[in-house]
Amino acid sequence: MRRLTPASLEGPRRGARIVAPRLTPAPVPVTAVADVTYGRPVRPLLRTSRNSLATLLTCALGVTLAVSSVPAAQAGQSAQAARKKAETTQVRHTSFDLAADFARGSRSGAVVSGDAVRLRYPKATRKLGTTTYDVGTWTSPWVDEKFAFTELIPSWQAKTPGRSLVEVQVRLRTKSGTRTTTGSWDTVARWTKDNTFFKRTSLAAQGDDLARVAVDTVKANSSAGATGWQVKVVLMRRKGAPARPQVTRVGAMTSKVVARTTTSKPGKVVGTVIDVPRYSQMTHRGHHPEWGNGGEAWCSPTSTAMVLEHYGANPAAGHAFKSGHADAVVDWTAMQTYDHGYRGTGNWAFNAAHAGSHLRRTYVTRLADLRAAEPFIKAGTPLIVSVAFAKGGLRGAPISSTAGHLMVLVGFTAKGDVVVNDPAASSNAGVRRTYDRAQFEKAWLTKSGGLTYVYED
Structure with missing residues (x-):
């Protein structure tokens, strides 16, 4: 069952409110995330809906108006618009x-x-x-x-x-x-x-x-x-x-990524936090060398396991995978996502394909910024995001730096800072973290270009 809890229970930042998922599609935010289908608009999937995935999702970083509000002919004729387009990340998702x-x-x-x-x-x-x-x-x-x-x-x-x-x-x-x-x-x-x-x-x-x-x-x-x-x-x-x-x-998903230099402003979803179960990858250090040896190598399957557990989609076989071992479903998910060519569990498509065996819709895409993530959070959909940062680049993180790490974006504080489940914590108790909005957005958008796993039930 999906649960939303006050941010006052989730970490050092307080004052968040409970917002239940609505049973109508969330609107396209004004950060230029437009979903254009073969004639049908698409929004983050709600559990009561069935939207087609023949989707063309377009997003451009740094644009401040919804794409649908700008006539295509006008944009194409403007040299200034063309230059601006060349200087922004462009993403299009087709399914x-x-x-x-x-x-x-x-x-x-x-x-x-x-x-x-x-x-x-x-x-x-x-x-x-x-x-x-x-x-x-x-x-x-x-x-x-x-x-x-x-x-x-x-x-x-x-x-x-x-x-x-x-x-x-x-x-x-x-x-x-x-x-x-x-x-x-x-x-x-x-x-x-x-x-x-x-x-x-x-x-x-x-x-x-x-x-x-x-x-x-x-x-x-x-x-x-x-x-x-x-x-x-x-x-x-x-x-x-x-x-x-x-x-x-x-x-x-096709893309041309350009580094972002500004931070998005918080929208109306501030104060919303999704109560996603918390698993640490580090408690599995040394487990199953044949699937990457746990610990530092298992951020992706641990994040996937957390989101599937949130939906109640991890099967009993996953939880019973290793008798007497806490959170055995993480080990099981590592087995289910392991890429024998890459020799690791971080293959983005393999994680989405595994989740797709248990959920209605799963895919890999890129998002423009945190404003583009808001409709998903509003709909009760946690997002798995890829970040990278140098030493001191993400205050409060359990690791000092990383060239690539995945975590679960679960919501926002009342001030718009980012609430996550970070599997790099040393124990489950330390997984829930709050990160500065500007630092997090830079860590997410600069290297991976806003890389995101979207798992919807």
Whole structure:
């Protein structure tokens, strides 16, 4: 059950109020976060709603008006607007998750069944290692962006029963005048929920033409970026087996990140704190060397475990994973998110895919600033965010510095400072922290560009 508690119970900052999630979509904030779908607006998902994920989410850092309030033609004609656009981070998120969305793609050996693509009549086989698999594919239509992006992060939700898996491939293209250059397909991941028969893994760089793969991120080889992309899902099962793997959502976030130099002003969600259970990654130091050895390496699965526990979505098997061990669900989540290619639990897409096996909607994106996070907090949706900071860069943090660390954003104090569950604390009791708004926003936006896991129930 989702619970909201007063900030007076959550740390040194007091005076927050309880705000229950409303049963109507939250409005688009005036920090230029606009959700534009194929004709349908999308807001943070509430538990009583079912919104399509064929979403194009656009956000530009530093803009002060909602995108929908500025005519596109006017913006395109303004040289000043063009310069401003080049100086701000641009993000666009596209997902396919309804039957109508999947119908827009092409298929081979797969069918659209309900709001999913399933392996049904495989027409090809393929060998991985010593195992031969039946194969079907679904390929998205081309998605052309209105800006040149330098990074793309795919995410997906899938079911892989029995001896089956899904492979996610991406290719980019560039357009310049009448000339179009199309890159080769790069494999980002081979993923399965159960590691018994196949070890989920990311792949090597494959940096042969327009792009290269860096674990969970596709990076354009040219600083000029790319203008369009496609995603392909390869559905595989052991040859002759009855398993029917399926994908219920697949998409990608494209971005061009520019460092932010200003701090957003608090909005109307100040004083709202979501009561998310607290787990420390450090109490698991030395656990399971085969999955990263716990401790400092487990910030991502620990954060994922906290949010799933908040929704009551961690299964009994996770809690019973290690008999007699406190918070065994953290160890279990590390196993479920471990990337055998990267050799770690911090693969962003793998964490979202694991959560997506237990929740309605999960994806990886970037947000413009803390104002862009407010609709999620208002809707009762905690966010997992990636931060990096030098020594002294985040006062009150349990670690002095980090090149990359994940924590759960759970709300705001009455003054607009940030309330988090920081798994780097030495014990569960110290996980709830309050950080200065300006310092936190700098730590979140400067390196990761506002990287965020969104898990919605």
